[in-house]
Amino acid sequence: MNIQLGDIGHIIQLAIAPVFMLSTVCTNLLVLLNRLARIIDRSRVLxxxxxxAYNDTYMNELDVLYRRSHLINVAIALAxxxxxxxxxxxxLLFVGDAANVTLDKAIAGLFIAAMVCLIGNFGYLLREIFIASTFMRAHRHMRHIERTPN
Structure with a gap:
């Protein structure tokens, strides 16, 4: 198990792309957590x-907020x-080299799994954004109708 300095340098080069991806995932998690915090804060107010006093409008908005929080929670789990x-x-990049074992298939499989999770994460985030935008437009439209004189 004689590891050369050049081997470690090569492994570090291979690990740079996944580390950048990890940085992106962490930033994405911050966005998701901020969105969830806003949803929770609004839910508490409602x-x-x-x-x-009971209000149908508040109940409808709470229903939308609960759907949005579910989507964000799934996105957080995927991220x-x-x-x-x-x-x-x-x-595994480092373990495989240190143990002089070929782990190419395991590494490729894990990277594909990571990409599938990332794609799913963005899909759930996009769905949550669409629901939030649709509700906002509908709410604005309803307020406009209520304020319009007959």
Missing amino acids: EERLDV TACGLFVCLVVA
Whole structure:
């Protein structure tokens, strides 16, 4: 198990792309967590208002917020799984070289799994954004109708 300095340098070069991907996943997680925090804050406000008096508008908005939070939670789970797979890819790059074992298929499989999770993550985020935008437009339209004199 004699590791040459050039071998370590080559492994580090191979690990750079997954590490950049990991950085992107972490940034994406921050976005998702911020969106979830805003959803939770708005839900708490509406639930407090509902404690005072029942309102169909608040209930409808809460339903939308619950759907959005579910989508964000799935996106967070997928992004986290993606990050885990990328970390495993980097670890296997070093372990495979240190143990002088070929782990190409395992590394490729984990990288593909990471990409599938990342694609799913973006899909759920996009769906959540569409729901938020649709609700915002519908809410604005309803407020316009309510304020328009007959």
